[in-house]
Amino acid sequence: MFFIGKKPNLSSRRIVVAGANFAGLCAARAIPAGWSVTVLDPNPFFEFLPNIHEVISRRKSPESLRLDKAAIIKRAGHKWIAQRVAAILPDKKQVVCDAGNVFEYDALILAVGGENNTFGIEGAAQYAMPFKCADHCAAINRRLENLVHRQKGIKVVIVGGGLEGVEALGEILRAFGRHPGIKISVVEGQNRLLPEAPPVIDPVLRRHCKGLAVEFLTGERVAQVKEGKVFLASGKSLETDITLWTGGAKAPDLLYESGLAQRPGAWAEVDKHLASKAHPSIFVAGDAAQLESALPKQAYHAMDMGRLAAQNAMNLLGGKELATYSPSAKPALISFGEMDAFAVSGNKVFAGTIFNAAKEAVYQLVMTRMDSSRPPTRAARASWRGAQGALNLALGSASSLSSLLALGKIRALR
């Protein structure tokens, strides 16, 4: 694009970033100091969500998964305001916060993620414990600790046998599995565990739980949750001392109310540049974005999207061509407590506890990269080196594959 007359003064163009965890914080960090950037997010901490399951077993504390958002944003040369965006007025290019403040923007980067989804099931929000942040997992840990000190038989119901439910089960078994009389029921609406992953993992998980007091109720839907009881649509009911809700995420109402999504509960539709299809000066990144071909809602995609949204916000304001988002192929790492872990790359699945080390290494690496003031610990360096082989394998390096398979550290699942 050519400019007639003076080039625009970029420092006077306002970029607002709404939501600053994986996508929003990466976006803010990708914009050089000198631009006028305001970051709005009520939460003072960046939180590494992929490892919150470890808070249930106290392998990690909530604090160990957090970074100080204010310091990171200040170091990037931008302003953070601890407020929640209540409304977006695209025609006026304004966002309104719940405290009433109004912020004007020339480009908006929206990265508000998703919310706990109880699918409107009666009693779920009231009686089931959510599993969406480290504080939720700390509350689950406290409740379980309390129960094991008070009574012998404990009945745990986990609603949702996807990634969150499986990782939660692994940590409950790690920390509380030896408690006499504990019984865990996992309820999953689809016919197998981890419906979003290849089917080969389901039988492996069931084999690990053989002989343990775990029952899998797949193809069963929860109809109602009450104090001490979970009712299934099939007419069965389960006694429960603690019910965990790991049933997935839904889009925040803000997306529909702002005209960025076509119906309530839908994600914001974006084009290949991550620009909203309804309002092109709004870029949507991370879980909140709905691309033409759906992507798994994963932190590594959110971080890449955040950086691209930042680039395109600057390109738009600078009159440059917009860049195209192409998702990178990275393996999903799923941990199953101390028993196993899986790396899923397309249709390929590898199993072995070494992938827990890989997951730990990714956590250490992302925390260090997000906060450049945080020096890499010796443990971080060691776990990164140790996990390199496993990650290379999952990314497709044949030499690591044969050596690790030969060592018996990894199984290829078919």
Ligand SMILES: Cc1cc2nc3c(=O)[nH]c(=O)nc-3n(C[C@H](O)[C@H](O)[C@H](O)COP(=O)(O)OP(=O)(O)OC[C@H]3O[C@@H](n4cnc5c(N)ncnc54)[C@H](O)[C@@H]3O)c2cc1C
């Ligand atoms: C239990 C669990 C396990 C997971 N495991 C993995 C895994 O193993 N690997 C993986 O890659 N991914 C995993 N994920 C998914 C990953 O965490 C998400 O894909 C990622 O967090 C998405 O990043 P985001 O920035 O889009 O949203 P989020 O991380 O959800 O951040 C949204 C931010 O927006 C803020 N916000 C919300 N509403 C507003 C508002 N109205 N105004 C201002 N700010 C707002 C929030 O405070 C938050 O800071 C897991 C998620 C969960 C919950």
